[in-house]
Structures are given as structure tokens and as C-alpha cells.
Amino acid sequence: VRARTERARAVAWLAATSLVIAAGPAGASAELVCATPEGFAAYEAPLPRTARALAGSGEVVVAVLGGSSTLGTAAGGPDLAWPARLGAALSARFPAARIKVVNLSTPRQTAREAADRVRRDVAPLRPILVIWETGTVEAVRGSGVEGLREALQEGIDALRATGTEVVLMSPQFSRDTDAMINFTPYLTTLRELADANDVPVFHRYGLMRHWAEAGVLDLRAKETDKRRKVAAKLYDCLGRAMANFLTRP
Amino acid sequence: VSDGGRDLRLDFFRGLALFSIFLDHVPGNVLAQFTLQSLMFADAAEVFILISGYTAGMVYGRAMARQGFLVSGVRIGYRVWQLYVAHVFLFVMFIALMAYTVETLNKSLYAEELLAADFLSEPAMTVMKALTLQFQPAFMDILPLYIVLLGALPFVLAMYPRWPWVVLVASTGLWLAVQINPRIALPAYPGPDRLWYFNPLGWQALFFLGAWLGWRGTREALPWLQRRWLLGAAAAFALVAFVIRLSGTLHDTFSWIPALVSGKVLWPFLSKTDLGLLRVVSVLAMAVLVARLIPPGADFLGRRLARPFIICGRHSLHIFCLGILLAVVSHLVLGELFGGVLMQLAISVVGIAIMIAVAELMEWFAAAQVATGRASGRAPIAGGEG
Numbered sequence: 001v002r003a004r005t006e007r008a009r010a011v012a013w014l015a016a017t018s019l020v021i022a023a024g025p026a027g028a029s030a031e032l033v034c035a036t037p038e039g040f041a042a043y044e045a046p047l048p049r050t051a052r053a054l055a056g057s058g059e060v061v062v063a064v065l066g067g068s069s070t071l072g073t074a075a076g077g078p079d080l081a082w083p084a085r086l087g088a089a090l091s092a093r094f095p096a097a098r099i100k101v102v103n104l105s106t107p108r109q110t111a112r113e114a115a116d117r118v119r120r121d122v123a124p125l126r127p128i129l130v131i132w133e134t135g136t137v138e139a140v141r142g143s144g145v146e147g148l149r150e151a152l153q154e155g156i157d158a159l160r161a162t163g164t165e166v167v168l169m170s171p172q173f174s175r176d177t178d179a180m181i182n183f184t185p186y187l188t189t190l191r192e193l194a195d196a197n198d199v200p201v202f203h204r205y206g207l208m209r210h211w212a213e214a215g216v217l218d219l220r221a222k223e224t225d226k227r228r229k230v231a232a233k234l235y236d237c238l239g240r241a242m243a244n245f246l247t248r249p
Numbered sequence: 250v251s252d253g254g255r256d257l258r259l260d261f262f263r264g265l266a267l268f269s270i271f272l273d274h275v276p277g278n279v280l281a282q283f284t285l286q287s288l289m290f291a292d293a294a295e296v297f298i299l300i301s302g303y304t305a306g307m308v309y310g311r312a313m314a315r316q317g318f319l320v321s322g323v324r325i326g327y328r329v330w331q332l333y334v335a336h337v338f339l340f341v342m343f344i345a346l347m348a349y350t351v352e353t354l355n356k357s358l359y360a361e362e363l364l365a366a367d368f369l370s371e372p373a374m375t376v377m378k379a380l381t382l383q384f385q386p387a388f389m390d391i392l393p394l395y396i397v398l399l400g401a402l403p404f405v406l407a408m409y410p411r412w413p414w415v416v417l418v419a420s421t422g423l424w425l426a427v428q429i430n431p432r433i434a435l436p437a438y439p440g441p442d443r444l445w446y447f448n449p450l451g452w453q454a455l456f457f458l459g460a461w462l463g464w465r466g467t468r469e470a471l472p473w474l475q476r477r478w479l480l481g482a483a484a485a486f487a488l489v490a491f492v493i494r495l496s497g498t499l500h501d502t503f504s505w506i507p508a509l510v511s512g513k514v515l516w517p518f519l520s521k522t523d524l525g526l527l528r529v530v531s532v533l534a535m536a537v538l539v540a541r542l543i544p545p546g547a548d549f550l551g552r553r554l555a556r557p558f559i560i561c562g563r564h565s566l567h568i569f570c571l572g573i574l575l576a577v578v579s580h581l582v583l584g585e586l587f588g589g590v591l592m593q594l595a596i597s598v599v600g601i602a603i604m605i606a607v608a609e610l611m612e613w614f615a616a617a618q619v620a621t622g623r624a625s626g627r628a629p630i631a632g633g634e635g
Contacts, residue, residue: 043504068361108365140365141439142386144446144522146431153513174359176350179580180343181366182387184276195501196512213587222356231358 034237037210041245044200047165050129050246057096062086063122065114066105066133069172075231078103083131085239086246093243102127110137111148115155123162130159131202131242133169139186149189156197167246168194168201173208175219202245204238211237257550257559258543263300264562267572269293271600274388274576276583278593287498290490290519291531294391298452299532301395301565302459303466305402310464313406322403328566329400335570336392340379342574343386346581367439378438385437388573390446397435397449398456405457409464417461424454427523434523444522451523455532474540483537490531557601560608567611568604575600 053060064070064083072081087101104121106113111134122130132155138148152168159166168190171183187205194201211217217234221227269284270293286292305325312321347369354363368375368384378384382393408416427433427450434444465471473479493509500508518527549555561568579596586592 069358073361074358107361136362137365140363141367141443142390142446143443146520146522149516172359172362174354174357175584176353176357177359177363178276178584179346179577180350180387182274184274191501192512195508209587219358220353224356227356227358234358 034216034240036207036241036244040203040207040241041200041248044202044245044248045194045198046248047129047167047200047246049163050165053128054090054094054097054099054247057098059098059100060090060094061125061127062090062099062101062129062131063125063127064101064103064105064131064133065109065117065122066103066131066169067109067136068105068107069136070103070105070133070169071107072231072235073107074227075235076228080232080235081105082235082238082242085236086242087239089240089243090246093247105133108137110143111135111151111155115151115158118155118158122159122164127164129165129167129246131167131169133171133204135183135186135190136171139171139181139183142181145185145189148186149193152190152193153197156193156199160197166197166199168199170201170203170205173205173212173219175212200245202242207238207241208234256545257555258539258545258547259300259304260559260562261550261555262296262539262558262562263304263565264558264560264568266293266296266300267561267565267568267604268558268601270297270569271572271576271604272597274573275579275593275596275600278597279590280593280597282498287494288491289487289494289531289535290515290527291529291535294447294521295455295524295528295532296535297565297569298395298398298456299459299536300562302398302456303463305399305456306406306460306463307467308463309402310406310409310460311467313403314410318403318407321406325399325403329396331566332392332396332399335566336382336389336396337380339389339392339570339573340384342577343389344376346577375438383436383438385446388577392570392573393445394447394449394452398453401453402460405460406464409461413461413465416457420454420457424451424524424529427451428520428526431520431523446522448523451520455524455529458533474537479537480541483534483541486530486534487538490527490534557605557608560612561604564608564611568608571604571607572600575603 050060050062062083068074070081070083072078072084075081078084081103083101083103083105087099090097090099090101102125104117114132114134118130132152134152135148137143138145156166170187170190177183183205190201193199208217208219211234212219217237218226218230219234221230269286272278272284273281273286273293275281281287284293285296309321309325312324315321316324351369354360363369368386375384379389382396385393405416423433427448431448432444433450434448435450437443437445462471493515496506496509497512499506515527518525521528550559579600582596583592588595
């Protein structure tokens with residue numbers, strides 16, 4: 001089930017390694033910041049309605065559901081969070097469209113709670129696209145994949161019924177949590193749900209791992225100031241990568 | 250399914266399941282794409298529980314007939330105690346790891362998200378709940394299942410001679426009830442909604458069916474197991490399941506290959522927590538195929554290459570715990586060093602080599618004890634009890 005991400009990752013590592021070798025130690029980090037590995041989104045389902053709306057000149061509302069990492073807490077606030085950076089990147093690229101990215105994230109929100117908010121808080125915004133960052137709370141608490149799957153399926157069905165497109169976003173990657181928290185089943189569940197519903201996954205976990213491994217983001221920075229800077233940089237990278245992801249050809 | 254002597258097929262396939270469980274737990278492991286989970290609706294966990302049930306029914310069923318309820322009950326109790334100690338040992342490892350990492354994590358991008366982990370805020374309660382098997386963090390969820398199942402075994406075995414059908418009907422009925430209402434389960438920590446990851450009330454059906462087959466096998470052959478239609482049905486099911494599962498696995502890599510049946514249709518019958526219908530039928534079909542197509546004295550079981558599987562399967566408790574430990578270590582190593590496919594392969598090979606080496610050591614020690622006569626009158630250290 002993880003085959004696709006695995007292969008994409010393997011290809012990415014090869015590509016990254018050869019790039020580093022080609023660019024040499026001095027130019028390497030500058031070249032690689034924010035670069036997504038080749039084939040990062042190659043197999044993900046397209047988003048035709050969103051692409052059309054962005055190319056037009058009407059209002060485009062993108063709603064974002066997620067937790068602390070989407071709220072931008074580690075960087076200092078929602079202005080520095082990836083949804084805000086996504087909005088900036090999209091507006092720069094599509095000046096004609098009136099793009100609004102609404103961040104509905106709440107710290108430690110379960111998929112169940114988020115699914116309940118779909119009808120209550122998301123629907124009134126009439127978004128064309130909902131980006132749903134999910135799976136973290138379930139994995140950290142180890143509460144099992146079945147509840148996650150049911151809640152996400154319910155939410156996806158409700159959104160699809162109103163013609164809203166959906167992107168799922170996987171949890172953050174950390175070098176230190178993996179031995180305590182087993183993310184694999186939760187990542188697999190997101191993958192399976194996406195395949196069954198023909199919904200794309202923005203594989204943040206794999207992307208952050210890729211950046212950490214290529215050495216472009218020091219996710220272990222200890223000093224508060226430096227950590228904030230790394231977080232802001234990370235969120236900026238994620239926002240731009242998401243903009244590319246949404247506007248794939 | 251044979252009786253008399255040691256059925257090496259049981260050891261062999263349990264060893265294979267133990268290797269698979271380890272490989273499946275190495276994060277992102279490419280090799281995990283070639284284990285049972287990618288090809289069938291069951292994975293190594295079902296195989297492990299079925300064979301463990303069968304072996305336990307066979308070994309302790311004989312013991313109960315020979316030594317009576319009390320003595321064999323205490324013997325099973327001793328085994329449960331060993332499992333419990335192993336569980337507590339794994340928990341101590343987990344706590345050590347957590348204490349070591351938590352300082353780092355509190356100063357990381359992850360700090361906010363980790364607040365969801367209630368166990369960090371009330372360590373005293375966490376220790377208590379681990380001792381009562383209710384706290385089941387990563388990798389600590391399958392031993393509690395095994396402890397509960399083995400703990401109930403003496404009572405089930407005592408009922409088999411007189412009321413085998415009562416047990417089988419009750420066991421299947423309970424499994425069915427869990428399928429209909431998944432809230433029929435054991436509560437886990439932290440509450441209020443948390444349930445055991447492996448629901449013993451669902452998984453008991455497979456374990457006790459295995460135990461019943463093992464227990465019956467020591468007394469007489471079951472003629473209906475030899476029927477042609479059973480083999481045909483098992484082969485047909487396994488083939489269809491294999492094609493459907495494989496199409497799904499391939500679809501993940503090559504999107505132009507269609508998944509023959511949508512996940513949405515299959516999920517209700519694939520619950521890992523409650524042991525869904527497709528999982529039970531898959532593992533039983535494979536068991537029938539193996540039992541019928543591979544004779545107990547099959548050539549390959551005597552080959553050198555089969556030995557690592559057989560000895561690991563024979564010392565299943567220790568090798569199982571070791572496999573979990575190695576999986577945790579593999580997470581640490583991959584987090585520290587990264588590395589791609591080659592690193593995963595290296596970790597897989599080294600891990601399995603360690604499992605084999607420890608099993609060899611235990612074999613050697615057991616043989617040495619027998620040679621010096623120290624093992625007489627003691628519980629055999631050579632494992633294989635369930």
C-alpha cells in the first residue's frame with residue numbers, strides 16, 4: 001500500500017543525492033530549499049474545479065482543517081502558517097482571482113471533531129476546495145485507524161455532495177517521535193482512503209522527511225529563536241509546495 | 250494436520266510470521282511490500298495467533314488430559330506470567346525511550362501536537378495503566394491480546410472434552426456480536442473512548458478455533474478436514490482474495506492497473522481491531538491449503554535453509570519480544586541515520602540475523618542442559634508451548 005510513496009521517496013533520494021553531488025557543498029542547500037522530490041505528486045488525483053476557479057476571476061475560497069502545525073504555533077502565529085503562505089503564493093500566481101484561504105484549524109482536533117465541523121463551519125463558507133490536515137492526534141494517542149477512516153470518509157462524502165474538492169494532508173515528520181509513535185498505519189489509512197475516493201494526498205510526512213534528510217531544514221534546532229525561524233521557513237516551503245500541488249498540470 | 254511427534258510445519262510458518270511481523274514494523278520498509286499483507290486479506294498477526302492457538306491447544310490439551318486441570322492450569326499460568334513480564338519489560342524500554350526523547354521533543358516543532366499524548370502529563374497513572382494492560386502505546390498492543398487469550402485457555406480447554414460445541418458456538422457468537430457492534434470491547438487508557446487495539450473479544454474466535462483444532466488433532470483425525478470440497482473452497486477463496494488484494498497493491502504503484510474491488514466495499518470486513526470476516530476466512534483458507542498440500546514430513550523442512558524459520562518459530566515468545574524490540578531500535582536508527590532502500594534492507598537483514606542468532610543460542614542452551622541432565626523434572630526451556 002505504501003508502494004507509491006516508497007518509490008516516490010526512493011526516486012527523490014536518488015535525485016536529491018545526485019543534485020547535491022552536482023551542485024557541490026556550497027550551492028547545495030540554496031538549490032534544494034523547498035524543492036519537492038521528482039514524482040512527489042505524479043500519481044495524485046487532479047483537482048479540475050480548483051484549477052478552473054483559480055484561472056478565472058471570481059472568488060476562490062479554500063478552507064483548511066487541521067491542528068497546531070497548520071495553525072502555525074511553532075512559528076509564532078497564523079500569519080506565518082502554511083495556509084497563509086499558500087494564499088500568498090496563489091495570489092501572486094493568479095492575480096485575477098480573489099483568493100481567500102480560511103484557516104479553521106484548532107489544536108489537537110480529532111478527525112471526528114473536524115468531520116463534525118464540515119457541516120457546521122465549512123459548508124457556510126462555500127469553499128471550492130477543502131484541505132484537510134489530519135491523522136496526527138489519532139497517531140499520537142494511538143487511538144486506532146478505524147475511527148479515523150470513518151470520520152474522514154463521512155467528511156469526504158459530505159464535501160463531495162456539495163461539489164467541494166478535497167485534499168488530505170498527512171502528519172508532520174519528526175526524527176524523534178518515530179520510536180514512540182507508530183505513524184505507519186495512519187499514513188497507510190490516508191493513502192487507502194485517498195485511493196478509494198480518488199482524492200489526492202499531500203504527503204507532508206514524506207516531504208518533511210525528504211527536506212530533513214537533504215539537510216535543508218534542521219528540524220532539531222534547539223534554541224527558541226532558531227526554532228521559530230526553521231518553523232517559519234518550513235511553513236513557507238509547505239505553502240509554496242501546496243500551491244504547486246494544487247496547480248499541477 | 251498430523252499428530253504425534255513435533256509438526257515442523259507449525260514451527261516453520263510461525264517463524265515465517267515472526268520474521269514478517271518484524272519486517273512489517275520497520276518504518277517504510279520496501280520488504281514489507283512482499284509480505285502476506287500485500288497479497289492477502291490477512292497478515293502475519295492472524296497466522297501467528299492461529300498457529301499459537303493450535304500449538305497451545307495441542308500441548309496444553311495433552312497436558313490437561315495427563316496432569317489434570319490444576320497442574321496444567323498452573324503451567325499455562327506460568328506462561329502467562331512470562332508474557333506479562335515481557336510486556337512490562339517492553340514498557341520499561343518505552344518509558345526509558347520517552348524520558349530520553351521528551352526533553353528534545355518539548356523543544357521541537359512537535360511540542361504542541363504532542364500535548365495530545367495524555368500519558369506525558371500523568372506519568373503515575375500511565376505506569377498503573379500499563380501494569381493493568383490498558384496503556385498500549387506503539388508496539389505494545391499485541392502482547393496484552395496474547396496474555397488475555399492464553400489466560401482464558403485453561404477454562405476453555407477444560408470445557409472441550411464435555412461441551413466442545415458450547416465453546417465454539419459461544420466463541421463464534423461473541424465474535425459475531427463484536428462485528429455487529431465494535432463497542433463490545435475492553436476499555437483502554439486514556440479514556441473515555443479508547444479501546445484495546447486488538448479486541449480480544451473478536452480475536453478469541455481465531456485463537457480458540459485453533460486451540461480446538463490442535464486439541465482435537467491430538468485425539469483423532471477430523472474426517473471433514475480431508476474432504477475435497479474443503480480444499481476446493483479454500484483454494485478458490487485464496488485465489489480470488491489474492492487477485493483482488495494484488496490488484497489493489499499494484500494499483501497503488503501503477504495507477505493504470507485498476508483495483509478490482511474498491512476499498513470502500515472491503516473495509517467493513519477487514520477490521521484489524523475486531524478481526525473482520527475477510528481476515529478470518531483468509532487465514533483459515535491458507536491454513537487448509539498448507540495443511541493439505543504440504544505433508545508434515547515435507548522435504549524442505551529438513552533442509553538447512555528451513556532451520557532458521559523452525560528454531561525461531563519454536564522459541565516464539567522470546568523471538569516475538571525480540572522482534573518488537575528490534576523494530577523500535579530500527580525506528581531510532583532510521584531517525585538518526587536516514588538512508589534509503591539500502592538502509593532498510595541492511596536493518597532488515599541485521600534484525601533477522603539477530604533473531605536467528607538468539608534462537609540458535611536458546612537451542613544450544615536447551616541441548617546443553619539436556620546433555621548434563623539439568624533439565625529433568627523442570628519445565629522445558631525449549632519453548633514451543635504457545
